[in-house]
Amino acid sequence: MTAVARPVVAPPEPWAFPPSTTHDLPNGLRLVTYDVPGQYVLSVRLGLPVSLRDEPREREGVASIMARTLDEGTERHTAEEFARLLERKGVSFGAGMADAGLSIDLDVVKGNVEPALDLLRQILTEPAFPQPEVARQVRTRIAEIEQERSVASHRAGLEFVRTFYAPGDRSSRPTAGTRETVSAISRDDVAAFHARHVVAAGTTMVVAGDLEGLDVRALVEGALGEWASGPSHRDRFLTHAAALAPDRGRIVLVSRPGSVQTELVVGAPGPDRSVEGGWAPYPVLGFVLGGSPNARVDAVLREEKGYTYGIRSSFRPRRRGGVFLTSGSVRADSTAESLRLLLEILESGREGFSDKEIRSGVDFISKTAPGRYATADTIADEAVGMALDGRTTDFTTTNLRDLATVDRARVEAAYARFADGAGVGASGPGSGWTVVMVGDAAAHLAAVEALGIGDVTVVTDA
Incomplete structure (x- = not known):
C-alpha cells in the first residue's frame, strides 16, 4: 500500500473588506458603492446624522415616529397604493432611529433598481405623514412601552440607561420616547422634524451588490440629485459625548x-x-x-x-x-x-x-x-x-x-x-x-x- 502524505493546511491569507468607490454629489449626499459580483439583490443603505438631541424635549420619540411613517403614503400615493408599489417592484424597505442616527434600508433586485430609487426619492422628499397613520404609530409605540416594562430584559435596559447617564442627557431616556412625550406627538410635529433634519447634506448612501452594467452614480443623481441639501449636522453630531451620571456606580x-x-x-x-x-x-x-x-x-x-x-x-x-x-x-x-x-x-x-x-x-x-x-x-x-x-x-x-x-x-x-x-x-x-x-x-x-x-x-x- 502506498502511503499518501497528509495535506498541509496553510493559514488563511489576510482578508480585506471589499473595495469601494466614493462619489460626492453636489447636494452634499455622499454615495459609496461596493461591486459584489453574483449578488443580484442590491442593498441600499442611507445613514443620516440625525441626533436624538435634536428632538424637542416634550416630543421625544418624534424621530422614531417619523421613521416609521416615512413610507406610509406620499404626495401622490396613499399608504395602500405605496405599499402595493413597493411590493410590485420587489422592494423591501425599513427605517429606524438609534443613537447612531437615522438609518434607511432598501433591498431590491438588480433589474428594478431604477424604479426603486424613484420610490426612495418619494419617501425622502415627499412623505405625506397622514394623520391616521401617525396616530396608529403613536398607539403602537405606547403599546410597546407597556410591553417593554413587562419584559425583564427591556425593563433592565431602561433602568440601566436611567442610572448610567446623567438625568439631563438624552441617552438617559428611551430612544423612541416615553408615554408622555409620544402621546403628545402630532402629524405636524413629524412633518416639521422631517423637513428640518431629513436632508441630503451629511448623508451617506451605500449601494452594494452586483453592479456590472449599472451606472449607479447616474441613477442616484437622477433620483436624488434634487433632494434638498439643507444644513449638515455631521460635525456637531460626531463630537458629542453623552454625559454620565456622577452616582452611576451603584x-x-x-x-x-x-x-x-x-x-x-x-x-x-x-x-x-x-x-x-x-x-x-x-x-x-x-x-x-x-x-x-x-x-x-x-x-x-x-x-x-x-x-x-x-x-x-x-x-x-x-x-x-x-x-x-x-x-x-x-x-x-x-x-x-x-x-x-x-x-x-x-x-x-x-x-x-x-x-x-x-x-x-x-x-x-x-x-x-x-x-x-x-x-x-x-x-x-x-x-x-x-x-x-x-x-x-x-x-x-x-x-x-x-x-x-x-x-x-x-x-x-x-x-x-x-x-x-x-x-x-x-x-x-x-x-x-x-x-x-x-x-x-x-x-x-x-x-x-x-x-x-x-x-x-x-x-x-x-
Missing part, C-alpha cells in the same frame, strides 16, 4: 415580586474606536470575559454552577466614548451569589489573561470576518455604520490587520486602561460598576446588601 433593584429569574445588567464606561492603543484588543477582551459560551463568565455561572443559560459581555463603542455591558438572567435562588461571582469574574482581568484565551478570541473574530461580510446586505450595513461613526470601511480592514498583532500584553494593557478609566475595582468589589437587577426585591435585597458591594436602591413600578 446597585438598583427593580422589584418584580414572584419572579423565578433575576435579570442582571452590569456596565461601566468603555472606549470608542479612537481609543489609545487601538480598538483591536477590546473585542478580544469582551470575547474572553463574556463574549462566547466558552468565556470566563459562562465557564463559571453556566457550566460550573448551572445558574444561567448564558450571560454575554461586549464593548459597545459610540461616536465618543462607549460602554462595556454584561447582561443575562440567572435563577432567582442564585441572585446574590451570581452577582458576586459575576463581578469577581469581570474584575479578574487585573490578574491577567492566558495566551490560549487571547488566541481563541483573535482567531474567532478574525477568521469569521469573511463569512460575516460575505453578502451585500452585511457589507452595506457595515459601511453605513462606519459612516455614522465618521469612518469608512478602511477602518474595518485596518482593524482586522491590527487584530493579528494582538497578544496578551496588549489585551492586559487594554483592560488596565478600561478598568482604571471606569474606576472598576478601585475600592473593592463592585466599585465603579453600574448594576441593575430586575427580580423579587423582598427575596433578594438582604442577600445583595450582605455582599458589601454598595448600597442598594429599590425601584417599584406603579
Whole structure:
C-alpha cells in the first residue's frame, strides 16, 4: 500500500473588506458603492446624522415616529397604493432611529433598481405623514412601552440607561420616547422634524451588490440629485459625548415580586474606536470575559454552577466614548451569589489573561470576518455604520490587520486602561460598576446588601 502524505493546511491569507468607490454629489449626499459580483439583490443603505438631541424635549420619540411613517403614503400615493408599489417592484424597505442616527434600508433586485430609487426619492422628499397613520404609530409605540416594562430584559435596559447617564442627557431616556412625550406627538410635529433634519447634506448612501452594467452614480443623481441639501449636522453630531451620571456606580433593584429569574445588567464606561492603543484588543477582551459560551463568565455561572443559560459581555463603542455591558438572567435562588461571582469574574482581568484565551478570541473574530461580510446586505450595513461613526470601511480592514498583532500584553494593557478609566475595582468589589437587577426585591435585597458591594436602591413600578 502506498502511503499518501497528509495535506498541509496553510493559514488563511489576510482578508480585506471589499473595495469601494466614493462619489460626492453636489447636494452634499455622499454615495459609496461596493461591486459584489453574483449578488443580484442590491442593498441600499442611507445613514443620516440625525441626533436624538435634536428632538424637542416634550416630543421625544418624534424621530422614531417619523421613521416609521416615512413610507406610509406620499404626495401622490396613499399608504395602500405605496405599499402595493413597493411590493410590485420587489422592494423591501425599513427605517429606524438609534443613537447612531437615522438609518434607511432598501433591498431590491438588480433589474428594478431604477424604479426603486424613484420610490426612495418619494419617501425622502415627499412623505405625506397622514394623520391616521401617525396616530396608529403613536398607539403602537405606547403599546410597546407597556410591553417593554413587562419584559425583564427591556425593563433592565431602561433602568440601566436611567442610572448610567446623567438625568439631563438624552441617552438617559428611551430612544423612541416615553408615554408622555409620544402621546403628545402630532402629524405636524413629524412633518416639521422631517423637513428640518431629513436632508441630503451629511448623508451617506451605500449601494452594494452586483453592479456590472449599472451606472449607479447616474441613477442616484437622477433620483436624488434634487433632494434638498439643507444644513449638515455631521460635525456637531460626531463630537458629542453623552454625559454620565456622577452616582452611576451603584446597585438598583427593580422589584418584580414572584419572579423565578433575576435579570442582571452590569456596565461601566468603555472606549470608542479612537481609543489609545487601538480598538483591536477590546473585542478580544469582551470575547474572553463574556463574549462566547466558552468565556470566563459562562465557564463559571453556566457550566460550573448551572445558574444561567448564558450571560454575554461586549464593548459597545459610540461616536465618543462607549460602554462595556454584561447582561443575562440567572435563577432567582442564585441572585446574590451570581452577582458576586459575576463581578469577581469581570474584575479578574487585573490578574491577567492566558495566551490560549487571547488566541481563541483573535482567531474567532478574525477568521469569521469573511463569512460575516460575505453578502451585500452585511457589507452595506457595515459601511453605513462606519459612516455614522465618521469612518469608512478602511477602518474595518485596518482593524482586522491590527487584530493579528494582538497578544496578551496588549489585551492586559487594554483592560488596565478600561478598568482604571471606569474606576472598576478601585475600592473593592463592585466599585465603579453600574448594576441593575430586575427580580423579587423582598427575596433578594438582604442577600445583595450582605455582599458589601454598595448600597442598594429599590425601584417599584406603579
